Each structure stands twice: as structure tokens, then as C-alpha cells.
Amino acid sequence: MDLQTQSSAPPPPRANFLSLPFELRNEIYRHLLSTRRTRIDLGLGRARYNLQTAILATNQRINAEASKVLQENRFINITTPWTTFKQDVLVQGKFPIIAERKDKFPCMGFHLLVILDFMGDANKTVFYNYLTCLDDLPHLCKLLFYTSCEGPNFSSLLHVTLALKDPHARAKTVVPKALQESFMMPFAILKGLHGLTIKGARNKEVEKALRKAMSVPNPTAAEYLESAAALKDAGNAAFKAGDYARSIRIYIQAYEAMHFIVDGQRFAIMLDGYFASNPLIGGCFDGQRGDLVRHHLGSQLNWNIQQAHLKLEEWPQAYLWGERAISDLEYANVQQSILDGTPNLVTEAEQAKAYWRMAVACKALDRTQVWARSLMKASMFAPQDRAIRRELDALEKRLETGELAMEDFDA
Template sequence: MPNFLDLPPELRNQIYSYLLSPFSNRRHLGDSFYAYDYSPSLVLYRLNRQIYLESRKIFHSLNTFVRISTHWEQAKHHVALEGQVSILLSSPEANKFPLDTLSVTIDTFYPNSEFETVAYYHFIILFETGDLARFCRSWYYSSLNMPYLNSHLSLDLALHDPYTSTSPFPMTGEPHIPKLKQSQLLEPFKQVKQLRGFQVSGNVTAYPSLVKSLNTEMKKSLDPPEKCLERATELKDLGNAALTSGKYKEAIEYYNKAFFAVHVIIDGKNRRVYGDAWFDATITEEGPFKGQHAGTARIIIRVRLVANTILAYLKLNNYDMAIHTGMRTIKIMRTSIGLDEDEGATDPNLEAMVGFVASGEMGKIYYRTGMAYKAIDEKSDARKLLKVAAVYLPNDKTVKQDLASVALRLS
């Protein structure tokens, strides 16, 4: 009777890869959050020695574990919620976890600080799922809101081979952290700028060229607000050109990149806004934004991007995303003036903020979102939004015509 070991090795490896991939061992918790449980898959380790050795090699190739150590007990909650990083293990379970390839130790330096004697808190994340990159991005955004944060922090990146001859799980063969893997592990930390101290250590020697490149990038300053705004404007213009050319999906990609340039992350229907404090300054450098308040210029760009993104979705007949994109901004505007985010005002004149810095673009958002509702025959919602659009854009004949098309008819 044939058994599993009768299969060709390459087919067994495909099965191991499917069972041991991090993506096969997680469950969705909502938004971008996941929980991991390898227990069912790691039953492979207990079947027999040959399967154990074969599957363990695949497991190691597919799962690179990173240990984060910090004095701040709430760090894991912050990176999980703000950075959307999935935590595999946390203290005390993470304290003795033996399979981390990269150990990230963040030390604080405040003279006479209580942190001098506080213990470390540890948590484990996965590299392959993008969580290390998200962790570093979360750190980057924290430094935007707290400009002096990194000047009080030092970082030790320690490379470990968890499968050396002296480890609990030895594995013979080629070095398990080659140059490419080292580069991939160190690359995300280029987002972390101007630390008090930085070093690379561990029982695996890092390639000097990689350390030098990382050190050079980390010493650079953060892009100032005006550079972010200029880059976002360039990407918005590229998006507009794609929109005009009928390349609607490409236009949306450019618009999302423009959002990203001003620290707004668009991920499907999810949006996260970072760096408000970073843009709370008047621009003094020469350029198109000189003399402007960076926060105000950012708002104008964001509103224009929303209006144009809705138009691109309308062109694609993707009315669901057009409505979602428009209503997200409309709800924020309603809440800011004390209105119910879903109902708005009964009088459109009370809802329209005609003195708003980007009132014309807001009118387009109301109009285009209303047209998306009209396209799915939700005339009541369309009528409510188009009435507000007509206040924002009183001289636009198209708005008036479309409003008339959804007006209540008296029998």
C-alpha cells in the first residue's frame, strides 16, 4: 500500500510548503489583522524522523521570525493597532523563543530616567508577511509626530542563525542567512532616521556593505513637509494624465501613491492618516508652497485626490468604491461641524461649508458621490448629496440638471 514517503521528493516539498507557509497558518481577524497558529501543521514534526527533517527545512525557508525587545510595555499594542502588525507571541512566551533570525533591541536614553532599570518586553513577528516593514513604518510615523523621539533611542540589530550546530535545532548545510536574506531583513530599517545609536551584532557576521548602506540611510533627515507636498502633487498630476487618457486603474494607483507621499495610507477600503503634527508648520523654503501652511496645503491636495479618485471609480462603473471613497470624506466633514455623519443636515445650506479652503473640490466630492448613488438607483441618497453639491457649485449647470433628474415628482 503506497504511503506519503513513496511520493517524489519535489511533490512532498510542495505539500510541506503549502502546510507550513505562514499564509496557510493564519486566520483573519478583521481589517489587516491576523492570528497565527502553526500547531496543526507542525504535527508533521511528530510523524517520523525523515518527515521531521524534510518539513523542518521547508518551515525554516518559509518562516523568518523577528524578536522585538523594548522597555515600553505598550509597544506591541501600539504597533499592532497603529501599524497593523500581527503579533505571533508576546512576553512571557516570547522571552525564550529560540527561533528568531533577527533580534531588534530598542534602548532608551533619558538621563535619570526610570527606563534605566526597567526590564525588556518582547514580542515575535514574521518577516515574510510584511510585518517587519509595517513595524518600521509605524516607527517612522511615530518619529514624525514626535520629532525628538529617535534622538533618545538606540538600536541593536542582531542576526542569529537559529539552526547552528550549537542551537537546540541544528541544521547542516549552507549558511542560513546569505547576503540576500540579510539585505531583506535590514532594508526596512532604512525608514528609521537619526537615532542616538545604532549597531549590527549577533552570531552571524553582517556584510559590511549592507551595514554601511543602512547606516548612511538612517543618518539622513526626514523629508520636510514641502518635499512631501511636491511629490504628492507630481503623482496627482500623473494620475490626472492617466485619467484623461482613459487609464482609470492606473490613475487610482497614482492617486494612492500621492496619498502615501503625504502620509495617508490607502489599502482597499481602509485609510490611515499619519503625521498631522509634521505638517503643522509654515513652509519657508523656496518652491511652489513657500509661505503656505503645510497642513492646509495637505488638506487641499487630499480633497483633490478624493474627488479625482471618485471620478476614476465612476469611469470604471465601480459605484461601491466611488460611494465608499466619497462618503468617508463627507462623513468627516459632517462630524467636524456637528452633524450626524450618516444623515447630514436637512437644509443643504447648513451642510455646505462654502468657506472651506477647498470648497470647489468638496462640491465635486458631493456631486460625484451623488452620481454614484444615482447609478445604483438610490435616488434619495443621490438627491441629498446633489443638493449640497449645488450649494458648493451654484454656477454648475450639470449639477443642476442632475439634481433635477432625481427630484421628487408630485403625482
């Protein structure tokens, strides 16, 4: 072919989105408009959404197709005169919202309207609107629960209104029972509200179940701690049976029973005020200080999880939990000595265990300095332990030969 013929050849046809198979277009819509596909998890309940609603304005056909995908989401509209709601719950609680202000999401029909209203609040002229989705609703209710526990008058002033609807039905149709339960039952954790109003076409059985669950008091601090202790024992049983992975999962559940949030390398402690220094009432911890019992249980879970990772030869995870355990121990020792001289419930034998397990993890990871420091600390708390003594002898030989220098291990 000569150059003249080649230059006169027609250009290849331009790709046309609508010429793609419908199944492929639908998959693209989901990547742009599904809350589950566009949710970016940041850990500890934190997340952000990246819904691309601009595609709806492309043309009528794309709008019609894409809108059906958008309608698969389960949106919730939160409206409240609570001026600091965003700071108190959304920012501090790391709660993800999809959009703010109703004018930003007119095309997103919602299944549930949640009104958080405060009795006696004179400033009800301005209402703030936030859009979230069903997957995040339990987290929102948990944050409201934490706020109610920290503020004794919060629940007695809060009136919650739940309005259910099918935003895509022409008539007022009843939302399916299972979906109603998903929307309503997370609110069962809120107790002692000023009031609860439920509106919309609904199954009255779900409303009855919610009101009954809300009338049952949440566990006391003593009951939370007893539940955590029972889970710890169950984790110990799994560990003794050699099911180390399962033991870790149960230990994490024990943490969650005390309102610790564990998400991989991220760790958060919630509801400190609920476990204040007042003596616990009832159960196996009767008369003890809740904050000290909680700390002790947390320490035990720390090194139990670390030991399970050691058994699995998951050295980085064992090191992480060792760091967490030792930091927790050393901080608690200093704080209790400064504040009131209260002795740490963690025994010397338990502290030796934490440092020894850290030394084992560090040796496997070839982190020589931390290995040596942990080993010397372990020997301070358990000078007669044979395993620690053998490792300490090996350390001393390396120091004698000059392979290691003592100044490298000063605290």
C-alpha cells in the same frame, strides 16, 4: 455474496499520512508552517498568524520533514525593555506578531535579533520578546518612524541593535547580501538614533549603505506634500490619457506620500502631528498651513479617484469614495468653523463637484434618496451648472408627480 461472507471481509486499510507522496506531505507542511500561507490579512497592516507547530511533535520523521519547511521562513526576534511596546506599537499600530515570549518559539530559529533599548531607562531587568517575520519588518520600521515623529525625544533615546545570523548553519556563515539588505535597509527610515549597533557575520557594504541612508534626513512636511501634489498631477495625466485604472493607482501613491494608508474600503490617517498648523517652509506651499494643505490635497484625491471609478462604471467604488469625500468635506467645514474660523481651502466649485459625482454614482446604483440629497447639495454650490440643473429639473418633476416625497430628503 451472503451476509456471513460480507461481514467477514477485512476492513479497508486506514489512511496513513506518511504513505502519501512526499510532495503532497510537503504541501501540507507549508499550509501549516509557512508564514505566508498561515498569514490572515485583516487590512491596514493588521494581520494574524496561525502557525501549527504542534505537528512537529508527531514523530521523528514528521519532525525532520516539517522542520525543513519551518526553516524556510525568515523569522525576526524583537527584544526590548520597553514595557508599553506591545500597546504602543503592536496594538495601536496593528502590527502582527507570530508569538510572544521566547519560550513559545524555541523551535523557530531567527535570522535577525532586533534589540530596542532606551538610554537612561533604569528598568532593564525585564526584557520582552516578540517574534515576527521579514515580510512585516518594513511595517514595523514605519511604525517606529511614526512614533519618533510624534515624540521628539524618542529617536535620541533609542539604541537599536541588529544581530544577523543564519540560524540553520553550523558555522558562522555570512547571510547572503540580498537577504541582509532585506533585513537591514528598512531601518533606514529611522533618523537621529542614540546609537546603532550591528553584529554578526555580515557584508560590510550593506552596513555602510544603511548608515549612509540613516544620515539623510527624512523629508519635511512641505516635501511630503509636494511629492503628493506631483503624484496627483501624474495621476491627472493618466486620467486625461484615458488610463483610469492607472490613475487610481497613482492617486493612491499620492495618499501614501502624505502618510495616509488606503486599503480597499479601509482608510487610516497617520502622522497628523507632522503636518501641524505651523507654516510650511519652502516649495510650492511655502507659508501655508500643513494640515490645511494636506486636507485639501486629500479632498482632491478623493473626488479624482471617485471620478476615475465613474469612468470605469465601477459604481460601488465610486459611491464609497463619494461617501469618503463628502464626510471629509462636511467634517472639515464644521471643525474649522468651530476651532478658529479658518476658511476651507476647498472651493465651492470643488464641493459641487464632489456632490455631483456622488449623485451620478447613486443614480447608477438606484439609491434614490442619497441621489436626491447629493443633487440638491451640488446645486447649492453650483446653481448655474447645466448638468446639475437638468438633473434637478428631473428631480423636481418626480416630486411634483408624487413619485418622491420631499421629506425623504431632509438632512
